Amino acid sequence: MPSVGQPERRGMIYEDLRWGPVETRFGPMGAWVDARGRLKTFWLNLKRVSKFELAHERSDKAIAHVAREVREYCDGKRKDFTLELAPEGTEFQKSVWDALLKIPYGTTTSYGTLAKKLGYPHGARAVGTANGSNPIGLIVPCHRVIGADGSLTGYGGGLPLKKALLAFEAENSGKADDLFARVAKRR
Numbered sequence: 001m002p003s004v005g006q007p008e009r010r011g012m013i014y015e016d017l018r019w020g021p022v023e024t025r026f027g028p029m030g031a032w033v034d035a036r037g038r039l040k041t042f043w044l045n046l047k048r049v050s051k052f053e054l055a056h057e058r059s060d061k062a063i064a065h066v067a068r069e070v071r072e073y074c075d076g077k078r079k080d081f082t083l084e085l086a087p088e089g090t091e092f093q094k095s096v097w098d099a100l101l102k103i104p105y106g107t108t109t110s111y112g113t114l115a116k117k118l119g120y121p122h123g124a125r126a127v128g129t130a131n132g133s134n135p136i137g138l139i140v141p142c143h144r145v146i147g148a149d150g151s152l153t154g155y156g157g158g159l160p161l162k163k164a165l166l167a168f169e170a171e172n173s174g175k176a177d178d179l180f181a182r183v184a185k186r187r
Helices: 064-074 091-100 111-117 124-132 159-173 179-186
Strands: 018-024 027-033 039-043
Touching: 018 064, 027 064, 091 111, 091 124, 111 124
Parallel strands: none
Antiparallel strands: 018 027, 027 039
């Protein structure tokens, strides 16, 4: 299982990034990798990407390994990603993102439960903020975190995408009894 990586030296040359679009069953997404091929950013919606980010060199070859794993996920053939990740964030954010990587495919957890697992029993909001700062959506599965009452809360790709991802995973995992599925049945 990948992790969000060790802290790296400050002052990374942002211009070293390469990017490319990734077509998915959920719409066009985008990947940015560094010179070593490590995934730095994964946008869930290319329409929300800034011109600055699109100014990086486009290289379908540089992001081919990311696109392949995302396509396998979208085909229901991949449940875990093996990409080397290198997001930038605080130590707390990285601890939350590492915890997100441990949420099994097809299941959900709440912000409060995740905060307790990290040793912050009253830190649901802080975990929610770190979750919302995740620069590698989908691969670092922040979509698997929902409200304690089962409600879908904010998501960088939009709530319809979050719902679609959770439904897709529940269907492909055969785990129709997860928290999301129980809540969906009540509505």
